[in-house]
Amino acid sequence: MAYLDQLDGDTYEMAAPEAMEEEAAAEPAEAETEMAAAEENVAEEVTAEEPAVAEVDPAPEAEAAAEEPAAEEAAAEASGFVAMVASADVANGEKVYKKCKACHALEDGQNRVGPHLFNVVxxxxxxxxxFKxxxxxxxxxxxxxxxxxxAFLTKPKDFAPGTKMSFAGLRKEEDRAAVIAYIQSAAQ
Incomplete structure (x- = not known):
């Protein structure tokens, strides 16, 4: 059924509202079909005329960029302790090492109850x-x-469940940094 409409004194024939809805619903489907056909034609043209160029997936770059802040945070935390070791008091580390020397030697190849710590870092x-x-x-x-x-020296049994090391651990981060600095200096 058609409807008449007047605009500026002119009379226009309009389609029924149901027909307009059907036409509007059909338009997106037709557009998708036309778009798919156009993409197919472009693909055929590229294949026929030029060698195909591999597309670069931007996702790995985006993932790497997203991982960078996490990696930087981990490195900052790690470098914080490494910096602490670098600036640690080696003389204090020698005192802390007295807790270790009953079981560990600093000389290469001299195992005791525990393995030698020469060049352990x-x-x-x-x-x-x-060493078993x-x-x-x-x-x-x-x-x-x-x-x-x-991490190991903080609480050995938590770091490596089942370890034979009976040492309870060093609670103070400064002590751990100092003993590691001393062990490193002894190997030089």
Whole structure:
């Protein structure tokens, strides 16, 4: 059914509201079909005329950018302790080391109840030849960084459940930094 409408004195014939709704609903579907056909044609033209150019996925860059702040925060925390070790009082570290020397030697290859600590910083965890490590410590991958050593020395049984080390740990961060600085200095 058509409707008549007057605008500025002229009479216009309009479609029924139901027909207008059907036409409006059909337009997006037609537009999508036309767009898909146009994309297909472009793809065919590119394939026929030029070699295809691989698209670069921007997602890895966005992910890397999102990970950078987290990595920077972790590095800042890590470098905070590393800086603490670098500025630690080595003489105080020697005093703290007295708690360690009953079980650990600083001379290369001289194992005691515990493995020697010569060049322990940056050495693989549980890697001293000839020393039998507990399963808990042997299962940990990585190197003894200053941060790893600090975590271990804080509470060895929490760091490596099942460790044979009976030492309760060093609660004070300053003591851990000082003893690590002393151990490093002894290897030089």
């Amino acid at each position: 940056d050495r693989d965890i549980a890697s001293v030849d000839g 490590y507990s399963d808990g410590l042997a299962a940990i991958d990585g190197n003894w960084t200053a941060d790893q050593l600090s």
